Amino acid sequence: MTAPLDLTDLSSLPLDLARPRLVQPGLLPVVPGHERYWVRPGGVTALELESGDELTVVDRFGAQAAELTVLGNGGEDFSALGLRADAPATVLGSLTEGSAFDNEQVARVVTALALRGLRPDAAHGVRLFGGWSPAGSRETFTAQRPVTAVVGNPTWAMNFEEQNPPSDLMIEVQRADPYRPREIELPPPLAEPVLDVRIDHSTAIGYEVKKGDYIQIIDVAGRQCSDFLAFDARALQEGRELGLDASTTRHIVGQAYAQPGLHGKFYNQDMDPLVSIIRDTVGRHDAFTPACNAKYYEDFGYPGHVNCTDNFNGQLKRYSVAARKSWPALNLFYNTMFDEHNMLVFDEPWSRPGDYVMMQAQQDLVCASSACPDDIDPSNGWVPTDIHLRVYSSERKFSMAITHRTNPDSVPKLTRETAFHERTSALTKQFTEYRNFWLPTHYDGYGPKAEYWACREKAAVMDLSPLRKFEVIGPDAEALLQYCMTRNIRKLSEGQVVYTAICNDTGGMIDDATVFRCSDTNFRVIPGEDYTGEWMRQVATERGLDRVWIKDSTDQLHNIAVQGPASRDILRDLIWTPPHQPDFDSVTWFRFTIGRIGDHQGTPVIVSRTGYSGELGYELFCHPSHANAVWDAVWEAGQPHGLTPLGLDALDMLRIESGLVFAxxxxxxxxxxxxxxxxFTVPLKTKEDDFSGRDALLRRKANPQRRMVGLELAGNEPAGHGDTVHVGRFQVGVVTSATRSPVLRKNIALCRMMVEHAEVGAEVEIGKLDGQQKRIPATVVATPFYDPKKEKPRS
Incomplete structure (x- = not known):
């Protein structure tokens, strides 16, 4: 078992305190001496405790074991926490297996054990929780003397029918001396750095980077701007200053600033790339304004104020770079935007402690980085702090990623590859970030149109693994879902799936989802967002439903969809089901079965008659370790039927034609x-039980103001998301989704329209430019545009 270690995440812990005047989640703790850390499944977190410190281990989601090992100067020292070892430390024992030992964080833990004369595979532990421990279970220990506490989180592959995936543990520490100065702990190096230097606040440094090397710029305390300059080193030797150019970059990438992915490079004036963005854990930067300069402060009445431009001039002098009064820079972590009046405005940065941007040099570079000294406005949260710089050799490789956080103070998660990536990446290089995963936009050698027609006429296979999966299990599971979902979950039969809306108390849609009923007490909820799981846990607590477990199984179930008229023929001879499960041909629309690929010894899968294409189709769910086997079997079986891979671009055409909405x-x-x-997901007349948003939905239905309608556009110019819809001068609607329909040979759009103009046949105009100077005539039509009776998916 490979067990990557999860590094600590330090942030504020919400407590029952008087409501502060300003809420700033994700920054340093609001309670002195209170710290919070996370332990991912298969990982460990090590903490240094002083005498009197309190350690609390929390099984936040329930039914998750923990292993606690206590290390003192002479080896294991469980008595320091009033404990006795009762089991092997299996997670620690796995650290040296496979590639885990190559992990820098794991190496630190192994070294700490070695200094105490211990081997990971010989370590002991105390087992906490496990079985069916309630969500939120917690155990607290007080250190009698200085020790190192190591918390391990066992992991396993979820069984489809047990529905008990491993989940995160949380650690809380309350320091006995909350005011003892503690340096903010940086994230450990991602590899052995060739340059590792602190940029003190209000200063800058110049440095050289070789082509291919990686530059990691870290915000130490959070909400601190760092200006970045880069020059082509060879051009400097020739007497030419070719640096980062924001205008050229925006022209080439088509975005305000480069981000990880296809459009991830910053260019110079000659249109040559200088750096490529590899990772970005913040997502909000500035490429519009220069680095701060003397005139900026002088105009505000602060002559002589230290500034980034002068700091850069001093650092770049030795590289023969001429001094300037203002430097155009990439302002990392600086939060600017243009408002609705086209005015440039800014506020405090979004970065949290330890956030970073990683770039790869595309040429030999001369670079400069600053820790901005601005203390007269919100650009650094009013208090300038340090920046940390690390450079890594080109010999190391790093995944491309953006950070996703469910809530502002959640543990950041880097964009990851789905379990099918090895197969899809062999067919295309066109990937985009989609809900914290990399998914193909289209496939090389096919293209969106070919993929679309394959799905409409033959069959297509697509990766839908980013869909979130939650196992909702226990005696209170049905009661919880009956309240959280608009659909009547009590009427859902075992083996049945239902599509539902999920609403807040005002009737607004938090998410949509499909709900699978696996047994009387076991359900699988598949929404689009991580927050849906958080919200269900919140509702369970508020309603006193303490016999329900909501466990995230997204990383245990990845899925592909096989859609199109030939999908049944492709899968019929491929799927074997045991006698106690419905056979493949019995799986009708919105039903599912559990089976295997080939025969009783084949790869286990869940097969559901669901999809997002408007065609006959199925989804296949499997454990990530089986993804290649599932893809290969489907691909081989599909070739005689013309099976084609399908990306997000073609999927968008399919789902809009079929009137399927997108969050x-x-x-x-x-x-x-x-x-x-x-x-249709809100049965107000037949669902007698109360559910979230019911009262508001009763009022909204009785007094509707807007309806979703279809639009057919005249001519060949397309609409776009957010385009305004007008009758005369006044706006009566907004385009929510639009595409060119290949099968209808027309431009079509979904539109949220005022009810006064929502009747079929109504004539409206779609506004372009400012909504007034250019109009596209359109007619209201019924939806779905394609197969309005849904005869194809029902067939």
Whole structure:
């Protein structure tokens, strides 16, 4: 078992305190001496404790064991926490297996054990929780003397029918001396750095980087701007200053600033790339304004104020770079934006302690980085702090990633590859970040149109693994889902799936989801967002439903969809089911079965008659370790039927034609299911039990103001998300999704329209430019545009 170690995450812990005047989640603790850390499944977290410090281990989601090892100067010292070892430390024992030992963080733990004369495979521990421990279970220990506490989190592969995936543990530490000065702990190096230097606040440094090397710029305390300059080193030797150019970069990448992915490079004036963005844990930067300069402070009445431009001039002098009064820079962690009046505005940065940006040099470079001294406005949160710089050799490779946080103070998660990436990446290089995973936009050698037609006429296979999965299990599971979901979950039969809206108390849609009923007490909820799981846990607590476990199984279940008229023929001879499960041909629309690929010894899968294409189709769920086997079997079986891979671009055409809504485009928490066109998910007359948003939805349905309608556009110019829809001068609607329909040979759009203009046949105009100077005539039509009776998926 490979067990990567999860490094600590330090942030504020919400407590029952008087509400502060300003809420700033994700920064340093609001309670003196209180710290919080996380332990991922298969990982360990080590903490140094002083005498009197309190350590609390929390099984936040329930049914998750923990292993606690206590180390003193002479070896194991469990009595320091009032404990006796009762089991082997299995997680520690696994640290030297496979590639885990190559992990810098793991090496630190192994070294700490070695200094005490211990081997990981000989370590002991105290087992906490496990079995069916309630969500939120916690055990607290007080250190009698200085020790190192190591918390391990056992992991395993989830069994489909047991529905008990491993989950995170949380550690809380309350220091006995909360005011003892403690240096903010940086994230450990991602590899052995060739340069590792602190940039003190209000200073800058110049440095050289070789082509291919990686530059990691870390915000130490959070909310601190760091200006970055880079020059082509060879051009400097020739007397030419070719540095980062924001205008050229925006022209080439089509974005305000480069981000990890296809459009991830910053260019110079000659349109040559200088750096490529590899990782970005913040996502908000500035490429519009120069580094701060003397004139900026002088104009505010602060003559002589230290500034980044003068600091850069001093550092770059030795590289024969001419001094300037203002330097155009990439302002990392600086939070600027243009408002609706096209005015440039800014606020405090989004960065938290330890956030970073990693870039790879595309040429030999001369670089300069600053820790901005601005203390007269919010650009550094009013208090300038340090920046840390690390440079790594080109010999090391790092995954490309953006950070996702469920909540502002959540543990950051880097974009990851799905379990099917090895197969999809062999077919295309066109990937985009989609809900914290890399997914293909389209496939090389096919293209969106070919992929679309394959799905409409033959069959296509697509990776849908980013869909979130939550196992909701226990005696109170049905009661919880009956309240959280708009659909009547009590009527859901075992082996049945239902599509539902999920609403807040105002009737706005938090998310949509499919719900699988696995047994009387076991359900699988598949929404789009991580927050849906957090919200269900919150509801369970508020309603006193303490016999339900909501466990995230996204990393235990990855899935592909096989869609199209030939999908049944492709899978019929491929899926074997045991006698106690429905056979493949019995799986009708919105039903599922559990089976295997080939025969009783084949790869285990869950097969559901669901999809997002408007065609006959199925989804196959498997453990990530089986993904290649599942893909290969489907791909081989599909070749005689013309099976084609399908990316997000083609999927968007398919789902819009079929009137299928998409979160963030067609609905959000301000839009109710009726306005989003999924009012059929709200059985107000037949569902007698109360559910979240019911009262608000009763009022909204009785007094509708907007409806989701279809639009057919005249001519060949397309609409886009957010385009305004007008009758005369006044706006009556907004385009939520739009595409060119290959099968209809027309431009079409989904539109949220005022009810006065929502009747089929109504004539409207889609506004372009400012909404007034250019109009596209359009007609309201019924949806879905394609197969309005859904005869194809039902077939």
């Amino acid at each position: 963030g485009y067609d609905f959000d928490d301000q839009i109710d299911p009726f306005e989003a066109g999924v009012g």
